Amino acid sequence: MDLPVDSLLYVIGLGAVATMAAAGVLEAGRKPFDLFGMVVVALAASLGGGSLRDVLLDRPVFWVADQTYLIAALIAALLTFFLARLFILPVRLFLIPDAAGLALFTISGTKLALLSGAPWLVASFMGVITGVVGGILRDVLCNEEPLVFQGPLYATAAWLGALAFLGLAAWGIDANHAAIAAGIGIFVLRLIAIRWDIGLPRFRARPTRDT
Template sequence: MTVAPQDLIYWVGMAAVAVTAVTAVLETEDKGMDLVGAIIVGLAAGLGGGTLRDLLLTRQVFWLGDPAYLVCGLVAVAATFVVARRVRLPAGVFVIPDAIGLALFTVVGARVALALDVPWLAASLLGVVTGVFGGVLRDVLVNEVPLVMRPGTLYATASWCGALAFIAIETLGGGEAVAMAAGGLVVFGMRLAAIRYRLRLPTFHSRGPSD
């Protein structure tokens, strides 16, 4: 059975909302938040990146046009909140779903931009915005330094490389499903490699008189 491109984007986007909302709740475990707090953080994370993308593209915000995304985020937050209260979770459990959410949102964001005839470079950056901004909102709301700003994460870098890989493969005729899978794997692989091997970009250091 062949999946229509629009259906593929829809369900990948829905999965991204759910996974990112789950990640946000897992990261608030030590913050002592109640259900309402978890819902605010989870929805900000799950819907924030796509919202900013749509505002920049001057199109209807995706979850206002289809409330199923909002319902999906609410269900994911509530289910995670209930389960996490009953099951002891290992430290750093949010890392894997966070990398998955970043990968899914990156390719969806880039694809939405391309569908509106945005030039490829701008489309790749909109993929990064979609993938990263929800996590920034999540971290700000729980009073943490945004993950994208922390050294040794390759967060935005992984997102941008994945967006570029997706655009390149689709432009070369690789097919949308293949391009999305490849772009997502680039994001996921780079993110986990950065964590495992402590990969990092050079940091800015101005030479002083004693250097």
């Protein structure tokens, strides 16, 4: 068991994709969609953010170059579909792996954007896009208002973590250490936000509508 760090990160990445796919099936399960609809929603939720990042950065799309990600998402979606017909799977079950996936997606997205030569603010947004766009696509396909626009800190945790990663690295900290510290920060902040229901301010604006 002498896995190098890169292999470990790869496995964690596959796990994050699988988690997002499973959570996508549970969301889609509240609609009268069939198995195919579930699978599409699961693929959009798990591969959508990274795909948009790669297209915007003009890199090869990650799951087109390496179909292991696609297979992981498919297996997770099918397993969840059949398990959910047998048992009641609470969405809560996925909150902790989802927070881990958010942290991993965000930091890896930020790093990839930096390597592609993106300026720092753009790089931090590429991290957020990687972590968050899948969930937005999932809700758009389900014809719902996106959940990540409403609940406890999600994208905000991701963005703060991406900025922390960039700050630490610019400050001279080793990039791997900075990535681990910032990733743990996202994970913990997200769990704290869920536990104590910490969200961003909102308003019901009252602009007059003259269409």
